[in-house]
Amino acid sequence: MKKITLEIRPENKRSHINREIYGHFSEHLGRCIYNGLYVGEDSSVPNKNGVRKDVIEALKAIKIPVLRWPGGCFADEYHWKDGIGEKSGRKKMINTNWGHVVEDNSFGTHEFMDLCEELGCEPYIAGNLGSGTVSELAEWVEYMTFDGVSPMAELRRKNGREKPWRLKYLGIGNESWGCGGNMRPEYYADEYRRYQTFCKNFSGNELFKVACGPSANDYNWTEKLMPCLNEWNAKAISLHYYTIPTGDWSKKGDAVDFTDEEYYKTIKSTLYMEELVTRHSEIMSKTDPEGKIGLIVDEWGCWYDVEKGTNPGFLFQQNTMRDAIVAAINLNIFNEHSDRVVMANIAQAVNVLQAVILTEGEKMVLTPTYYVFKLYSGHQDSELVESVLNNETASSGDTEIPAVTKSVSIDKNGDMLITLANCSIDEDIAAEVSTGSFAASSASAEILCGEVHAYNGFDGKENVKSCAFDGITLSGNKLTFVMPKCSVIAIKLKK
Numbered sequence: 001m002k003k004i005t006l007e008i009r010p011e012n013k014r015s016h017i018n019r020e021i022y023g024h025f026s027e028h029l030g031r032c033i034y035n036g037l038y039v040g041e042d043s044s045v046p047n048k049n050g051v052r053k054d055v056i057e058a059l060k061a062i063k064i065p066v067l068r069w070p071g072g073c074f075a076d077e078y079h080w081k082d083g084i085g086e087k088s089g090r091k092k093m094i095n096t097n098w099g100h101v102v103e104d105n106s107f108g109t110h111e112f113m114d115l116c117e118e119l120g121c122e123p124y125i126a127g128n129l130g131s132g133t134v135s136e137l138a139e140w141v142e143y144m145t146f147d148g149v150s151p152m153a154e155l156r157r158k159n160g161r162e163k164p165w166r167l168k169y170l171g172i173g174n175e176s177w178g179c180g181g182n183m184r185p186e187y188y189a190d191e192y193r194r195y196q197t198f199c200k201n202f203s204g205n206e207l208f209k210v211a212c213g214p215s216a217n218d219y220n221w222t223e224k225l226m227p228c229l230n231e232w233n234a235k236a237i238s239l240h241y242y243t244i245p246t247g248d249w250s251k252k253g254d255a256v257d258f259t260d261e262e263y264y265k266t267i268k269s270t271l272y273m274e275e276l277v278t279r280h281s282e283i284m285s286k287t288d289p290e291g292k293i294g295l296i297v298d299e300w301g302c303w304y305d306v307e308k309g310t311n312p313g314f315l316f317q318q319n320t321m322r323d324a325i326v327a328a329i330n331l332n333i334f335n336e337h338s339d340r341v342v343m344a345n346i347a348q349a350v351n352v353l354q355a356v357i358l359t360e361g362e363k364m365v366l367t368p369t370y371y372v373f374k375l376y377s378g379h380q381d382s383e384l385v386e387s388v389l390n391n392e393t394a395s396s397g398d399t400e401i402p403a404v405t406k407s408v409s410i411d412k413n414g415d416m417l418i419t420l421a422n423c424s425i426d427e428d429i430a431a432e433v434s435t436g437s438f439a440a441s442s443a444s445a446e447i448l449c450g451e452v453h454a455y456n457g458f459d460g461k462e463n464v465k466s467c468a469f470d471g472i473t474l475s476g477n478k479l480t481f482v483m484p485k486c487s488v489i490a491i492k493l494k495k
């Protein structure tokens, strides 16, 4: 049996893992908002203010820290005033990006901000820079956050909300290099500076402004943008990168029906995130050596061909153990780069792309990806500690990958969390972990594993679900165990 070793150096605390790394994204796209999160007050599906109760509970259980909204590409066509006031009077629009369906604006600012309060998470608003106006965005901020007397604060009160909400995260445009306006970085940088000037901090609310960063490996965008930001209140730039198994957007591959080699290609394509984060961070360090401006990977995840028979504009796909491994890899990468990566948002929360939750009528399914977020939730707001992996490889055909991915943190109680994934779909792997100066009083673990094509459908059977893992032996400062093939393991060590 292949064997890996992991040496943990607990005294070497590297960086704080912001809980926002475990963030989510919800767009007016397909059935993410409507029928996913929101069914309306009159629905027979149990709901609170129109939001599905089962989804609220599921998201709370993984401690959702932040939710991005309303897009995506949708954000740059969204006019927030269409989504406030009496629902019957709200304007209808065409969702030109996603299936040309009618958007009735019944889920708007109040519904979203109240949902975030209910979930106990930070709202992250993506502002419309592409087709909106500066005053429109400035007024939106005023509407949401101003406590005094002003036209927008009065309008909010008229619509039933006396006190302002708290808004921290504000994105100034989405994919401004693409669906958000096809801009050049130099032009966008000036637009960013103009828009942000008029987005004010009201009533003690302090905005954390996010400038639109690069697509994948567009290093030129980061090179051009960064020197323009330092004095202009940007707390972070965004990065978007999706895992496409084939690397070909016109034929991305099926979510459920894939070969071993396609699996390993998917993993390889996911591991590219490491290079992207490293290289963009290096460029950022040239003008921001102290790391004051963070990197926010506010769209990531697997993107396959849509499920056959579903609306091509709705981006609905199933979610297998392959997706769980992809999530484990990405989250470990973000933890390991938490000196620069301050937030990440998987695309998307419900029914779209690599969703953590799928719904069909009254039914709700928790995907394998959901369980990875559950296993990793203990990393939120912990300190990353150094760990050195002596790895193995796994392969199929010409595609070879490192077999295991890892990250280790210590929380505020002094307990340690080790998260590992065995990405091999053929071989179990033995592991020996040394915890160095950390003397654990006890060890407990949870595991998610299954055949790589396994998924949870709507037939009521939970084929993939995390459970307790009792295969760990703790002896002094050593842990030994066998990682089953295609598995994600979270080990908690009490101090």
Ligand code: AHR
Pocket: 027, 071, 072, 073, 074, 174, 175, 299, 347, 348, 353
């Ligand atoms: O998540 C789907 C889409 O992918 C988003 O709307 C856009 O920002 C990205 O291209």
